[in-house]
Amino acid sequence: MTVHRPADLASASAADGEYRAGGTDVEERHRLGISTGPVVDLSGIDELRGLVVTDDGGVRIGAMTRLTELETLGGLMADAVRGIVPGLRAVGTVGGELLQRTRCWYFRHPNTLCLKRGGDACPAREGDHLYGVVFDTGPCVWPHPSSLAPALVATGAVAEIYGGPDRLVEDLYGDGSDPSRDHLLGPGEILVAVLVPSVDRWSHVRVEPRSASASPLVEVAAAETGGVLRVAAGGVAPAPRRLMAVEEAVAAGAGAREAAAMASEGAAALTGTAYKVPLLQAAVEEALETLA
Ligand SMILES: Cc1cc2nc3c(=O)[nH]c(=O)nc-3n(C[C@H](O)[C@H](O)[C@H](O)COP(=O)(O)OP(=O)(O)OC[C@H]3O[C@@H](n4cnc5c(N)ncnc54)[C@H](O)[C@@H]3O)c2cc1C
Ligand code: SF4
Numbered sequence: 703m704t705v706h707r708p709a710d711l712a713s714a715s716a717a718d719g720e721y722r723a724g725g726t727d728v729e730e731r732h733r734l735g736i737s738t739g740p741v742v743d744l745s746g747i748d749e750l751r752g753l754v755v756t757d758d759g760g761v762r763i764g765a766m767t768r769l770t771e772l773e774t775l776g777g778l779m780a781d782a783v784r785g786i787v788p789g790l791r792a793v794g795t796v797g798g799e800l801l802q803r804t805r806c807w808y809f810r811h812p813n814t815l816c817l818k819r820g821g822d823a824c825p826a827r828e829g830d831h832l833y834g835v836v837f838d839t840g841p842c843v844w845p846h847p848s849s850l851a852p853a854l855v856a857t858g859a860v861a862e863i864y865g866g867p868d869r870l871v872e873d874l875y876g877d878g879s880d881p882s883r884d885h886l887l888g889p890g891e892i893l894v895a896v897l898v899p900s901v902d903r904w905s906h907v908r909v910e911p912r913s914a915s916a917s918p919l920v921e922v923a924a925a926e927t928g929g930v931l932r933v934a935a936g937g938v939a940p941a942p943r944r945l946m947a948v949e950e951a952v953a954a955g956a957g958a959r960e961a962a963a964m965a966s967e968g969a970a971a972l973t974g975t976a977y978k979v980p981l982l983q984a985a986v987e988e989a990l991e992t993l994a
Contacts, residue, residue: 706743745766763779765895
């Protein structure tokens with residue numbers, strides 16, 4: 703594997719290859735032979751480091767911050783990554799966690815082609831999609847894997863980008879309808895940091911399958927600032943999903959159970975994922991009750 707080791711953002715942005723941060727996702731894919739080509743290692747770039755509390759009480763988290771370092775912050779960021787296995791938290795970075803490729807088992811099988819790997823069909827749709835989406839909004843039926851993204855979406859965090867405009871974290875992903883993409887950053891665009899505003903209250907709920915090393919089935923993050931609530935879910939859609947119907951129900955005075963029932967508005971579960979609908983509603987109800 704050819705590895706470039708740029709010392710600054712300009713050289714990294716101009717280099718040819720896939721970025722590597724902690725390498726846990728990139729190296730697994732190269733080992734399996736499902737990704738090839740040169741790699742641009744980001745570990746020598748100082749501008750990607752740092753965890754700084756900002757004047758307004760928020761925090762600026764450099765993209766190369768290890769997930770374990772988020773524990774020093776406490777609060778929602780720490781809660782969001784606590785369920786990730788310790789070995790991955792120690793090596794994985796904030797940038798890599800947000801921009802990792804799908805954990806779909808067809809995508810990660812060396813002998814299977816799919817819409818994300820040059821194929822013309824999604825084998826999971828008719829095949830085994832037990833951990834798939836309940837919001838079937840695109841041809842790809844695997845949920846976005848990031849645990850941190852729903853938490854950042856719930857806070858209204860902003861992604862600082864080199865080589866392109868800064869944008870809300872939710873705009874890193876769009877609606878997930880392009881099956882070839884796991885995020886919308888283009889070539890030469892590098893996530894530099896995330897700017898997380900301070901929140902008054904928060905809660906996070908992670909529903910796991912029996913195997914603790916696997917990705918979660920459903921995750922829900924809720925954050926309230928100045929009386930404004932934002933709720934987002936992971937594990938249910940091709941992109942982290944903001945649950946605006948829940949937010950609106952709470953704003954209209956609904957109780958936790960009544961508002962949580964709105965979490966599945968627009969859902970279209972697959973044959974194998976109908977079980978996730980009540981899980982999502984229960985997770986939202988728990989998140990709202992904890993927040994209160
Ligand atoms: C068994 C198992 C369970 C897991 N469970 C979870 C879970 O519950 N929740 C969860 O979120 N994840 C989970 N993961 C995934 C794990 O968290 C990721 O592998 C890890 O966070 C990736 O971080 P990294 O720094 O190693 O990324 P890398 O492998 O270095 O990079 C990942 C991707 O991000 C891109 N990238 C990295 N940094 C930047 C940047 N600054 N700018 C632009 N592009 C960049 C790279 O090009 C690459 O495409 C699990 C993985 C396994 C194997
Ligand atoms: S769900 Fe997505 S990643 Fe999995 S096989 Fe289908 S297109 Fe590929």
